[in-house]
Amino acid sequence: MFTGLLHTHKLVVVLFLLIYLVKTALLLANKTDTLERFKKIIRIPEMIVSTLFLLTGAVMLFQLPQIHIYMWIKIAAVFASIPLAVVGFKRSNKALATLSFVLLLVSYGLAEMSRNAPVQELAAGVVTDATQSGYDIQLHGKAVYDANCVVCHGEDGALGAAGAKNLAVSQLSAEEAVQIITNGKNAMPKYKKALSEQDIKAVAAYIGTLKK
Numbered sequence: 001m002f003t004g005l006l007h008t009h010k011l012v013v014v015l016f017l018l019i020y021l022v023k024t025a026l027l028l029a030n031k032t033d034t035l036e037r038f039k040k041i042i043r044i045p046e047m048i049v050s051t052l053f054l055l056t057g058a059v060m061l062f063q064l065p066q067i068h069i070y071m072w073i074k075i076a077a078v079f080a081s082i083p084l085a086v087v088g089f090k091r092s093n094k095a096l097a098t099l100s101f102v103l104l105l106v107s108y109g110l111a112e113m114s115r116n117a118p119v120q121e122l123a124a125g126v127v128t129d130a131t132q133s134g135y136d137i138q139l140h141g142k143a144v145y146d147a148n149c150v151v152c153h154g155e156d157g158a159l160g161a162a163g164a165k166n167l168a169v170s171q172l173s174a175e176e177a178v179q180i181i182t183n184g185k186n187a188m189p190k191y192k193k194a195l196s197e198q199d200i201k202a203v204a205a206y207i208g209t210l211k212k
């Protein structure tokens with residue numbers, strides 16, 4: 001359900017950006033007649049696309065267990081671009097219309113950036129250096145899991161928030177899990193930046209113990 005929403009959201013966002021790209025380009029090129037014709041043709045599809053855009057975004061927002069700072073900035077940029085676009089196209093004001101389009105592009109970039117998981121502090125006293133004596137990969141992995149993954153996957157791996165897969169029934173090998181943790185997938189954030197390779201190896205080993 002969440003993943004379906006995410007795909008729909010991405011699709012309508014791309015359609016929305018395309019519509020605005022055409023409108024802005026026509027305005028900047030002084031193609032007033034073509035712009036008026038395009039606005040008429042696109043009016044209904046644009047209403048549908050923008051409604052779906054905001055609706056899918058809002059529904060997903062309410063299901064997210066935590067909201068990334070980039071996500072807030074993105075939402076602010078989207079909401080700032082709407083009145084700018086309305087006024088910009090009504091008054092054929094190129095500066096406002098362009099600013100609105102740039103804000104939309106920035107929002108798109110921020111959405112990509114918010115796919116990077118934020119850095120979380122591990123519980124105190126956990127040995128994370130595999131070369132140090134007393135290193136225990138399971139303890140390390142559990143600390144990484146508790147700090148980063150519980151919000152979506154839950155203590156036992158079965159919480160399923162934000163479309164998270166049930167790790168207790170996951171068929172993935174540790175190597176495949178490392179891939180997904182590193183690079184993310186759909187609503188699963190990527191941990192390439194937030195975690196070290198050893199952190200990821202450890203947490204992949206730990207989630208193996210959640211399997212039933």
Ligand code: HEC
Nearest residue numbers: 148149152162163164165170171177180185186187188203
């Ligand atoms: C924001 C919520 C969220 C967080 C936080 C999160 N995940 Fe996920 N995880 C997901 C979603 C959503 C999926 C399903 C991705 C897909 O569509 O296949 C997933 C899938 C996975 C999978 C693949 C399971 C399978 O069988 O396909 C693994 C492994 C995994 N997560 C591990 C982790 C680990 C380890 C962490 C912490 C470092 C973590 N996740 C943090 C949401 C999250």
